[in-house]
């Protein structure tokens with residue numbers, strides 16, 4: 001049985017993960033419009049991953065006999081100054097999500113809810129990967145700047161990411 005403050009906070013996190021899905025879908029549309037299909041496909045895969053994050057918490061709340069309550073999503077941003085700017089937003093978004101997860105862990109501890117804390121540890125590890133992947137791609141973008149061929153090369157690499165598992169082209173870029 002979930003305590004009310006934990007249940008409320010997990011419901012808010014479901015909303016935050018679904019909002020993340022929305023942000024990445026919006027970025028996919030932006031990159032599509034910019035003629036960068038690899039970036040767009042990477043963002044779509046990321047959006048699917050965010051949906052899976054939301055469902056992971058959704059299923060957990062149900063399993064603990066809690067009540068999932070969905071709320072409206074804020075409008076995502078729709079315009080960025082350039083391709084790097086959108087990835088900068090992605091990185092900053094992931095840093096903010098990591099802080100939310102840390103706050104959730106602190107709440108679970110304060111409520112002596114070991115099961116929730118244990119479930120959240122998956123997200124703690126996932127956020128390390130999310131931040132590192134976005135940072136690595138952002139660093140590459142900084143190197144190529146306005147260089148068209150460099151940007152197209154990254155676009156091709158990002159297009160090799162598989163659907164929704166979040167660990168393909170992004171990680172390969174991070175390892176280079």
Ligand code: OFO
Nearest residue numbers: 020050053097130
């Ligand atoms: Fe759910 O990890 Fe990104 O936001």
